[in-house]
Amino acid sequence: MATKENKRQVRELVEGMEQRIHCGPAIRDVEIQSARDFLRQHDFPPASDYFDRLAHIENQLQGRPSKISRSPQAKRNYGGEAGGYQMQVQSIFDHVILSTCYAGNFNTKRGKVKISHRFNQEGRIDFIELKFLYSLHPLLNGELRKLLTIKDYPSIQKDWYEAEAFVLRVLPQELVFLYEDILRCPRTQLFAWLLNIGHGIVEDLLEDLNSRKMEEPVPADLALNPADNPPNLGWPSKAWNEKASGSISGNGRGEPVYSGRNQAGCTVMEQNGNSFAAQSPRPAGNQDQLPLDALLQDEVARPILEKAAGLESVVEEAGDTEVLVRYTRKSLYDPRRTG
Numbered sequence: 001m002a003t004k005e006n007k008r009q010v011r012e013l014v015e016g017m018e019q020r021i022h023c024g025p026a027i028r029d030v031e032i033q034s035a036r037d038f039l040r041q042h043d044f045p046p047a048s049d050y051f052d053r054l055a056h057i058e059n060q061l062q063g064r065p066s067k068i069s070r071s072p073q074a075k076r077n078y079g080g081e082a083g084g085y086q087m088q089v090q091s092i093f094d095h096v097i098l099s100t101c102y103a104g105n106f107n108t109k110r111g112k113v114k115i116s117h118r119f120n121q122e123g124r125i126d127f128i129e130l131k132f133l134y135s136l137h138p139l140l141n142g143e144l145r146k147l148l149t150i151k152d153y154p155s156i157q158k159d160w161y162e163a164e165a166f167v168l169r170v171l172p173q174e175l176v177f178l179y180e181d182i183l184r185c186p187r188t189q190l191f192a193w194l195l196n197i198g199h200g201i202v203e204d205l206l207e208d209l210n211s212r213k214m215e216e217p218v219p220a221d222l223a224l225n226p227a228d229n230p231p232n233l234g235w236p237s238k239a240w241n242e243k244a245s246g247s248i249s250g251n252g253r254g255e256p257v258y259s260g261r262n263q264a265g266c267t268v269m270e271q272n273g274n275s276f277a278a279q280s281p282r283p284a285g286n287q288d289q290l291p292l293d294a295l296l297q298d299e300v301a302r303p304i305l306e307k308a309a310g311l312e313s314v315v316e317e318a319g320d321t322e323v324l325v326r327y328t329r330k331s332l333y334d335p336r337r338t339g
Helices: 004-023 029-041 049-061 173-177 187-212 292-297 301-309
Strands: 076-082 085-092 095-106 109-119 125-134 144-150 162-167 248-250 256-258 311-319 322-329
Touching: 004 029, 004 049, 029 049, 076 187, 076 292, 085 187, 085 292, 085 301, 095 125, 095 173, 095 187, 095 301, 109 173, 109 187, 109 301, 125 173, 125 187, 144 187, 144 322, 162 187, 187 292, 187 301, 187 311, 187 322, 292 301, 301 311
Parallel strands: none
Antiparallel strands: 076 085, 085 095, 095 109, 109 125, 125 144, 144 162, 162 322, 248 256, 311 322
């Protein structure tokens, strides 16, 4: 069984090679084989995302000259508050990862998790990942769980309309920090909601950043104020009731899937970390982290985010550990609001 240290090592190894595809130095075949051997020696499952990522790296290198151009933008890390959320946005060559934190109490225990959505260059979600920052079960602290992963996402057509996805059979209890009754909801609706809050947060982010262009700049050393109203993550007032107000889309099997965020929902001010007195108002992370406002000048991230903001998903069940994801355009989305 792979240890936390093994997982950390392979994550750094694979991410390093993915970066070298764009910026060099060139990757040798023996390095890819060595990485695969490492995965096998430490009992990583054959379905591990790392095997797929190594295969994608190998495919990208086929026929590519050994000298790598250094022109692509390096990885950039942004952080701060926008649209009522504290968030981190990472711009990485051809994709964007948006992360938000959620905390709360369950059965007298307190915990905190980070939910990350990875968007490809066409605004589709590659995967949704949960990291246990403070788990209800301390042994899980620092562990990662892929809640949903699009099959073969590194190599499939990026503007796909429909794709199969792997999902966890048993979901983490810590998802109750997002919504207290989340684990009682039908799985298709639960996964549709997890997908769509990613797109919804992106839309809120862009609307907030563009509205700031019309306002006076805020000094960099001025603390950010928490939102006056808690962000609405989209659960209807009567969870999963077809008669509840809000946007309902069919999921391909005649079952309703809530895809919007603008419905009456639970208060999540504390759950998403915005009300903690101890939380720093400055962007979290290292000293190289840039303010969120700079995203509007990011030539990689901005086009991806603009595409993601106009999309939403519906989900159809395909098995205990598989679902079918379909993308549609938001019917009321106006790209002029975010551009």
